[in-house]
Amino acid sequence: MNNHLRELRGEQDWSQADLAERLEVSRQTVNAIETGKYDPSLPLAFKIARLFGRSIESIFVPGQE
Amino acid sequence: MTRQIHQRYQREFWPPMLVYLLIMLLLWPLLPQLHSAWLKIGLALLPVLPVLFVVRAMVRLVLGSDELEQRIHLIGLAIAATVVSALSLAGGFLAMAGIIHPDGSILIWVWPVLVVLYAVSRGWASQRYGVQGDGLCDSGSRIARHWRLLLAALLLGGIAWLGHSRMSDYQFGVMLGMSAGLGLGGLWLALRHWYRTRHAA
Numbered sequence: 001m002n003n004h005l006r007e008l009r010g011e012q013d014w015s016q017a018d019l020a021e022r023l024e025v026s027r028q029t030v031n032a033i034e035t036g037k038y039d040p041s042l043p044l045a046f047k048i049a050r051l052f053g054r055s056i057e058s059i060f061v062p063g064q065e
Numbered sequence: 066m067t068r069q070i071h072q073r074y075q076r077e078f079w080p081p082m083l084v085y086l087l088i089m090l091l092l093w094p095l096l097p098q099l100h101s102a103w104l105k106i107g108l109a110l111l112p113v114l115p116v117l118f119v120v121r122a123m124v125r126l127v128l129g130s131d132e133l134e135q136r137i138h139l140i141g142l143a144i145a146a147t148v149v150s151a152l153s154l155a156g157g158f159l160a161m162a163g164i165i166h167p168d169g170s171i172l173i174w175v176w177p178v179l180v181v182l183y184a185v186s187r188g189w190a191s192q193r194y195g196v197q198g199d200g201l202c203d204s205g206s207r208i209a210r211h212w213r214l215l216l217a218a219l220l221l222g223g224i225a226w227l228g229h230s231r232m233s234d235y236q237f238g239v240m241l242g243m244s245a246g247l248g249l250g251g252l253w254l255a256l257r258h259w260y261r262t263r264h265a266a
Contacts, residue, residue, distance in 0.1 A: 025131040026067070028196045037195040038133050 002061045006034045008052045023047055036063075070129040077122035081115035086243075088112050090236050116176070133194060141187030149179050211258055214251030218244045 009019050009030075016034070020027040023044065032038035039060075040048065049056045088111055099105045127138045153175070159165045225232070225240035232240070 024067075026134060028194075029131050029133040032133055032194045032196060035195050037193070038136075041132050044132060 001039045001063050002036060003033065004059055004061075005030075005048065008054070008059065009034075012052075022051055067129075070126065073129070074122055074126040077125065078119060081118035081122070085112055085115040085119070088115065089239060094233055094235055133196070137187055137190045137194065137196065140190035141183045144186035144189075145179050145182035148182050149175060152178075209258065211251045211254035214247050214254060218246075218248035218251055221247065 005019075009016070014022075016030045017027045020030045023030070025044070029038065033040055045056050045060060049059055052059065092108060092111060096105060096108055099108060127135060130138065156165065156167065156171075160167055221240055222244035225237055225244060229237050
């Protein structure tokens with residue numbers, strides 16, 4: 001799954017560690033999500049959406065299956 | 066994993082491991098000298114007590130991890146449990162066929178083999194998710210992991226060398242074996258770190 005997490009994080013001028021702290025996950029989890037190697041769970045996706053004030057669909061884009 | 070979780074794990078893991086090591090080095094060799102059955106049972110099972118605390122630390126580590134870390138732990142444990150189960154099944158069939166004749170002491174190897182396979186497969190799972198290292202947060206330490214392992218190896222090797230005249234062959238063997246294991250692990254991590262640093266530049 002693709003996502004715009006890196007761009008959104010950049011708009012806030014947050015490091016991966018900053019975002020990880022706000023989401024209460026590890027920096028490595030943030031990196032794995034941004035690089036598309038890991039798709040977050042629904043609760044975490046909602047948390048991300050709430051943090052950036054966006055809908056889940058505007059942040060996460062399903063990849064081609 | 067937050068730094069607090071990682072530091073808590075270190076605090077909860079190393080003291081019982083140290084106690085386990087001291088029991089195996091200092092008390093376990095006294096077993097043949099005991100004549101009372103209850104004392105023998107008590108001393109034989111004594112190493113299990115600190116191991117239970119280690120297990121508690123590991124459980125709290127996993128429960129305190131985030132979702133990706135828990136998935137990596139799960140993959141590591143699943144692979145390790147499957148491989149160890151398959152090996153014990155194969156060993157069991159060979160023993161039933163009379164091809165090998167293991168005694169009960171082979172059971173002592175289940176835990177260390179499981180732990181080693183768990184660490185290796187957790188490292189592999191971490192790579193799949195682009196997580197560096199073995200998926201455990203290392204942000205709590207100021208000293209790189211490979212240096213810590215090499216220092217521990219040197220320390221154990223030094224203690225074994227200095228005290229070998231006062232040790233039994235068993236104690237000396239255990240200390241040397243652990244020193245060698247830690248040294249090899251540290252060397253592997255150091256080489257990997259050097260390779261990655263060189264190729265990242």
